[in-house]
Amino acid sequence: MASLTDPLGLLRDAAMGAEQLGRGLLGQxxxxxxxxxxxxxxxxxxxxxxxxxxxxAGQGRRTLPALEAAAGGRLRGVRLxxxxxxxxxxxxVAAHLAALAADPPAWPGRxxxxxxxxxxxxxxxxxxxxxxxxxxxxxxxxxDYPGEWLLDLPMLSQDFAEWSAATLQRLRRGPRAEAxxxxxAFVDALPAGTPDDEALARRGFILYRxxxxxxxxxxxxxxxxxxxxxxxxxxGEAPILWFFPLPHPEGSGxxxxxxxxxAAYVADQRDNFFEPYFRRFQRQAVLVDVLGALxxxxxAFEDTAEALAAIAAALRYGGSWLDRLTGAGVDRAAFVxxxxxxxxxxxxxxxxxxxxxxVAAPQNRAEGAGAATAVHAIAAIRCTEDDxxxxxxxxxxxxxxxxxxxxxxxxxxxxEVPLRPPEPGFWDHGFFEMPEFQPPRxxxxxxxxxxHLGLDSLLAWLIGDLL
Amino acid sequence: xxxxxKGPRVILEDxxxxxxxxxxxxxxxxxxxxxxxxxxxxxxxxxxAAAGVVVLGLGLGALEAANFTAAQFTRGAVQGWLTxxxxxxxxxxxxxAGWAELRGLLSIRAVDRARAAFAxxxxxxxxxxxxxxxxxxxxxxxxxxxxxxxxSIAELRALLEAGxxxxxxxxxxxxxxxxxxxxxxxxxxxxxxxxxALVFAWRGVRLxxxxxxxHGxxxxxxxxxxxxxxxxxxxxxxxxxxxxxxxxxxxxxxxKLLEQFAGEAAAGALAARRMLRLARVxxxxxxxxxxR
Numbered sequence: 001m002a003s004l005t006d007p008l009g010l011l012r013d014a015a016m017g018a019e020q021l022g023r024g025l026l027g028q029x030x031x032x033x034x035x036x037x038x039x040x041x042x043x044x045x046x047x048x049x050x051x052x053x054x055x056x057a058g059q060g061r062r063t064l065p066a067l068e069a070a071a072g073g074r075l076r077g078v079r080l081x082x083x084x085x086x087x088x089x090x091x092x093v094a095a096h097l098a099a100l101a102a103d104p105p106a107w108p109g110r111x112x113x114x115x116x117x118x119x120x121x122x123x124x125x126x127x128x129x130x131x132x133x134x135x136x137x138x139x140x141x142x143x144d145y146p147g148e149w150l151l152d153l154p155m156l157s158q159d160f161a162e163w164s165a166a167t168l169q170r171l172r173r174g175p176r177a178e179a180x181x182x183x184x185a186f187v188d189a190l191p192a193g194t195p196d197d198e199a200l201a202r203r204g205f206i207l208y209r210x211x212x213x214x215x216x217x218x219x220x221x222x223x224x225x226x227x228x229x230x231x232x233x234x235x236g237e238a239p240i241l242w243f244f245p246l247p248h249p250e251g252s253g254x255x256x257x258x259x260x261x262x263a264a265y266v267a268d269q270r271d272n273f274f275e276p277y278f279r280r281f282q283r284q285a286v287l288v289d290v291l292g293a294l295x296x297x298x299x300a301f302e303d304t305a306e307a308l309a310a311i312a313a314a315l316r317y318g319g320s321w322l323d324r325l326t327g328a329g330v331d332r333a334a335f336v337x338x339x340x341x342x343x344x345x346x347x348x349x350x351x352x353x354x355x356x357x358x359v360a361a362p363q364n365r366a367e368g369a370g371a372a373t374a375v376h377a378i379a380a381i382r383c384t385e386d387d388x389x390x391x392x393x394x395x396x397x398x399x400x401x402x403x404x405x406x407x408x409x410x411x412x413x414x415x416e417v418p419l420r421p422p423e424p425g426f427w428d429h430g431f432f433e434m435p436e437f438q439p440p441r442x443x444x445x446x447x448x449x450x451x452h453l454g455l456d457s458l459l460a461w462l463i464g465d466l467l
Numbered sequence: 468x469x470x471x472x473k474g475p476r477v478i479l480e481d482x483x484x485x486x487x488x489x490x491x492x493x494x495x496x497x498x499x500x501x502x503x504x505x506x507x508x509x510x511x512x513x514x515x516a517a518a519g520v521v522v523l524g525l526g527l528g529a530l531e532a533a534n535f536t537a538a539q540f541t542r543g544a545v546q547g548w549l550t551x552x553x554x555x556x557x558x559x560x561x562x563x564a565g566w567a568e569l570r571g572l573l574s575i576r577a578v579d580r581a582r583a584a585f586a587x588x589x590x591x592x593x594x595x596x597x598x599x600x601x602x603x604x605x606x607x608x609x610x611x612x613x614x615x616x617x618x619s620i621a622e623l624r625a626l627l628e629a630g631x632x633x634x635x636x637x638x639x640x641x642x643x644x645x646x647x648x649x650x651x652x653x654x655x656x657x658x659x660x661x662x663x664a665l666v667f668a669w670r671g672v673r674l675x676x677x678x679x680x681x682h683g684x685x686x687x688x689x690x691x692x693x694x695x696x697x698x699x700x701x702x703x704x705x706x707x708x709x710x711x712x713x714x715x716x717x718x719x720x721x722x723k724l725l726e727q728f729a730g731e732a733a734a735g736a737l738a739a740r741r742m743l744r745l746a747r748v749x750x751x752x753x754x755x756x757x758x759r
Contacts (some may be wrong), residue, residue: 029498056498059586059587059588060500060586061498061500062497062498062499062500063498092572105489164497188521295475383490384490385490385492389478391476398478400480401490402488402489402490404486407485407486407487408477408479408480408485408486408487409480409487410477410478410479410480411477411478411480412475412476412477412478413475413476413478414475415474416473428474434475435477438489438490439489440489440490440492440494441488441489441490442493443495445588447587447588448494448495448498449494449498450494451492451494
């Protein structure tokens with residue numbers, strides 16, 4: 001949020017607001033769409049599908065009918081903005097599409113670094129008189145990044161002592177305590193004033209990193225900090241990452257060393273990740289793998305809700321008088337349940353309703369800042385078709401797809417998706433990991449876009465009013 | 468009614484082959500652009516009447532010529548051969564004119580085919596059209612080896628636009644400027660607005676044909692009409708702007724003398740600007756790549 005204590009940031013906001021206003025008058029708007037999502041929420045696949053389908057729509061294909069309708073049939077073309085002198089890698093949509101279309105197909109791997117891409121949407125003006133000025137060019141900025149890094153956002157407002165207390169409190173709770181048993185035993189054995197011995201620091205870091213990995217990969221948990229410990233990015237593990245929470249975070253010695261590293265890490269993430277890319281955006285899509293969280297158990301489900309609330313609390317939605325003055329703030333935020341093709345059609349509304357309950361806190365925060373919000377259930381790439389199976393003597397709705405691991409056809413009964421956070425009895429069935437499906441038959445060039453569910457409605461809501 | 472089964476399950480389909488084919492939603496077909504169906508082409512009354520006149524004229528003329536040639540042969544071999552030579556030469560010229568018209572029209576259809584290939588991203592079709600086009604253009608002929616090597620539509624388009632098409636655009640602009648100067652001069656010295664319009668129309672048609680020739684098209688009468696039909700909508704938009712500008716200028720200038728002076732100068736400038744615009748629009752219509 002803009003504040004009087006940050007005059008440089010305020011000036012930058014004012015300059016960007018003026019630029020946005022000027023661009024609007026000239027019909028050359030630039031929209032930054034923040035696609036936020038926890039790890040494995042499907043950001044890369046979402047961006048790939050969005051780009052492929054928008055580019056195909058620009059060629060006249062009817063890949064996004066709801067967006068076309070929102071644009072009143074005035075979308076005349078979509079093209080990638082040619083590369084300039086950017087220092088960030090470009091989001092390689094062609095490579096992702098080729099991998100999805102290949103035989104055997106491959107889903108995009110874990111995102112290891114930032115990448116960006118810009119699209120220009122050529123749209124005819126609404127009025128005949130305006131048409132004489134030529135078409136409008138709306139530039140859509142997109143960013144892909146490792147989902148783990150997003151969880152560093154709440155760290156920006158905490159010092160080492162606060163962060164240590166909050167993190168250790170979480171670690172001692174539920175199944176995390178078992179996963180972090182060795183680490184907790186190690187730090188609990190460290191007395192206050194432990195000297196800053198490098199061997200101790202490395203040992204503590206390795207135990208902490210292993211505990212975080214176990215929580216992510218075995219328990220399906222997401223609220224794990226710091227993000228770069230789990231996904232260090234292209235630079236690899238550097239000494240700046242070698243810190244961990246301490247029960248006695250005050251004082252000199254080891255505590256001071258870890259506090260210095262914590263402060264340096266937070267400053268680095270702020271300067272190189274959050275400030276350039278998350279300080280200012282107009283539209284936001286928050287992607288959530290609701291089904292994955294639901295199947296991973298009660299702890300993972302509640303952890304996802306907690307992580308989303310913490311991220312929303314740290315994000316800059318605007319709403320203050322200074323934000324209004326400088327034109328900052330988010331206009332629309334969509335909360336999106338991804339992988340909706342993993343449930344049969346009649347359960348997709350329930351999926352959206354469950355997401356609504358899961359993101360109640362972030363939604364309230366966005367609405368409080370004056371942003372319009374909506375909840376959607378989509379599949380960026382549709383991999384299944386609806387089917388029926390007989391279980392325990394009764395027919396139930398299921399989905400059918402081809403398994404990625406062995407290429408066999410399988411029908412999946414995903415269980416009943418509750419409309420609200422489930423009762424304790426719901427979790428009795430234990431952990432279930434949804435198998436990965438093969439993507440459907442695709443054109444490697446992406447000329448016809450990719451099959452999806454609900455992506456057009458989401459885009460129509462997010463950016464339709466700008467077209 | 469019993470509760471639904473608890474917990475998710477995976478049910479492998481044993482009756483299915485071990486390796487199942489990937490799902491196919493028929494997406495490629497589902498998203499094909501919906502083009503409004505072409506209205507059934509029926510000949511208008513005027514078209515049928517004109518065709519009848521042509522058939523009568525050419526048919527009866529041919530019959531008459533054949534009878535006359537046969538009669539000449541009865542008079543003598545020399546007269547017969549001379550008459551046959553004249554008839555074959557005359558009808559040959561008419562046929563070659565018809566063939567030239569047809570080729571002109573076909574060359575414009577080839578531009579449409581190339582543009583459609585670029586628009587749907589069909590690299591092979593676009594490449595083959597680009598090679599065929601480059602083969603007939605001195606400016607583009609050296610580019611043919613590079614055109615054979617390109618790996619994507621974007622590369623193919625960039626190669627054409629950076630090389631021969633950029634040069635052709637410069638030449639089209641030069642033609643437009645020359646026509647603009649002539650239009651401005653004629654408007655300034657012509658005694659009546661009617662003559663202005665006539666001269667403008669003649670110079671415009673000539674300009675369109677010149678630009679088309681630059682792009683390797685040799686439009687005859689029918690081809691020129693087809694090109695003019697493409698350019699007329701853009702030109703109409705320009706004319707609408709001109710009218711608005713002209714009306715605004717006249718509304719602002721209440722002095723009679725100023726009004727007269729501004730009116731004449733504005734008319735000449737408008738004619739010149741229309742020529743420049745016409746050159747650009749004609750060049751757009753003749754390019755083998757679709758407009759960006």
